[in-house]
Amino acid sequence: MRKIIPVGASAVALSLLLTGCGGSGWDSVELSNDPSQGTAPSVSFETPLKVDEAQTKVLREGDGQEIDPGDNVMLQAALYKGSDASSLGDTYGQGAGQVLTVNDKLKESLPEMYEALTNAKEGEIIAYSSPKTSGKAGDDSTSVEVYQVTKKLMAPLNEKMKTPAKGMPGVSQDDNGTPTIAKPSGAEPKKLKTDVLIEGDGDEVKPTDTVIANYVGVRWADGKVFDSSYQKGTPVSFPLANVIEGWKEGLAGKKVGSRVELVIPTDKAYGSAKALGEKSQYPAGSLVFVVDILGTTPTPEAATRSAQPSPSASAPSASESAKPSPEASASGR
Structure with a gap:
């Protein structure tokens, strides 16, 4: 299986039209068991569950850092059938989560979700149901989606860079800290080279970690960009064990908060x-x-075993084929 560079952050469908309305049976939704690494939480509720308006309920309040506008957060998700509360899939066993940016784009497209997140803390678990899911399970019940804010990420880097080492392509950045790689010159490299342009002071990256990062990649031959998370507006997450060898070797041991060429x-x-x-x-x-x-x-063990290849952030990820939300097509996300 070919090892890859990371894929985009669109795997978890966040089609949440969050409101505070009540509905038939909604008050019965409860958290039965907390989630654990690689395992989704268990929920219980009166069945069949059917709501006439979009519903939300905090199943567990967070006790970590507060989520603020502009933050990048990691989410896990699970989906349950409204007719009998059975599982319809989750992301917990597929990776460490998916990244969402709490930005103006989210505020414009899903204002209720934006409001919910900016009032949340790390660790919060929110249940959601919508009449748009009616009929998905073969009856008129509505599914229950459960979202956990697992981690608040550091802000995108925007610090002074050092000049790249001799023989490394030049790198500049704009006022937002977004880097641009100069067209490489000379013969193609025969060995892997790394250079830390901004030195972070966080934890060192372990080979078994899932890494959350922004990145841009260019071809040595012509300097053209072939993939960039900066252009998409949201960082990506990827198990280091499942990427190309140059990423495995080049990022292991580097510190969180670093910019690495x-x-x-x-x-x-x-x-x-x-x-x-x-x-x-x-x-x-x-x-x-x-x-x-x-x-x-930490990367859940199952995620390392089940990862599938994908060429770039423009292609679907392994977890996208098992995304929990049935409303993706309804919201256009």
Whole structure:
């Protein structure tokens, strides 16, 4: 299985039209068992559950850091059938969570979700149900979605960078701290090179960690950007064990809060154009990345075993095929 660079953060469908309205049976929704690493929480409620308006309920209040506008947070999600409370899937066993940015885009598209998050703390668990899910389980019950705010991430980096080391492509940044990689020059690299442009003071990245990061990648041959989380507006999360070798070796041991430039030779990236073939979606040859490490968290064992390849942040992730929310198409997200 080909190891990859991280995918985008769209796996958890956050089509939550959160309100405070009441509904038939909604007050009965309770948390039966807390979530644990790799395992979703258990919930109980009177069945069949049917709501006439969108509902929310705090099942467990958070006790961590407060969530503020502009924050990046990690979420886990689980979905339960309204007819009999059976599980319809969850993200807990697929990774450490998905990243959501609590920004103006979210405020405009889902103002109730924005309000709910900006009044939450780390650890909070929120239940949600909507009449838009009626009929999804073969009857007129409405499903129950459970979302946990697992972690507040550090803000995107916007600090003074040092000049890249000799032989490394130049890197500049705009007023928001978004980096741009200069077109590489000279012969393609034969060895992996790393350079810490901003030195963080957080925990060191372990090979077994899931890393939360912003990144931009360019081809050595022409300097063209082939993937960037900055352009998408939200960081990504990925188990370090499931990425290309250049990322594994280049990020392990670096500290949270660091900006790292990686020059990756072909044999530690995706491979040559000949090996990949003409129809490959993967960039061939040597690559250059700038990666901002915004956080780490332990990777559930099941996530390492089940990860599937994807060429870039523009492609669907392994967990997207098992996303818990049935309302993705309804909201257009």
